């Protein structure tokens with residue numbers, strides 16, 4: 177069964193509590209929380225303070241995706257806010273190995289995200305240290321974009337690398353995930369589906385989550 181992570185980027189920030197409640201009552205596994213700084217990506221969202229409030233509403237896994245430069249400056253803040261998985265971008269980290277160690281030393285799972293142009297081979301030397309690889313299937317910054325088809329090839333290459341090494345690293349796909357393309361994404365070897373608009377803009381978000389969960 178797919179791990180489903182609704183992306184709160186598409187939630188109603190005027191009534192965030194209601195959306196937290198909906199996701200808590202649904203079959204979703206993770207809360208996906210997108211932090212953007214207006215520098216690494218052309219958009220600004222929220223930081224540790226909002227995540228701390230969201231954390232208080234849930235016992236589900238808080239999956240925090242940092243789309244920021246110099247993430248090492250804020251790793252402790254996100255730990256204090258309650259992140260379970262903290263994901264940094266490969267493209268934002270000059271010392272990626274050090275960043276991964278920093279996240280793990282604080283007791284969080286370490287994720288590394290790749291932009292659409294970055295080959296999965298860029299993680300070859302650190303793959304055994306990573307808990308989650310997040311493959312961006314759109315250019316990061318905004319919800320509601322179209323899935324980039326080349327992502328499917330990246331997923332199957334990465335899945336082969338993980339399986340050959342006998343690792344338990346999870347592959348998470350973020351951007352443009354729909355009920356229509358999710359079966360292909362899972363068939364290619366992904367474990368985690370991040371879905372923003374598909375969940376929060378649907379008529380029945382809980383049912384949409386249930387349908388995504390059923391994909392094997």
Ligand SMILES: O=C(CO)[C@H](O)[C@H](O)COP(=O)(O)O
Pocket residue numbers: 183185186208210241314315316317318319320321350351352353370371372373374
């Ligand atoms: O990281 C992100 C954007 O940078 C979001 O998580 C992503 O866009 C999800 O939204 P949608 O499912 O609507 O594409």
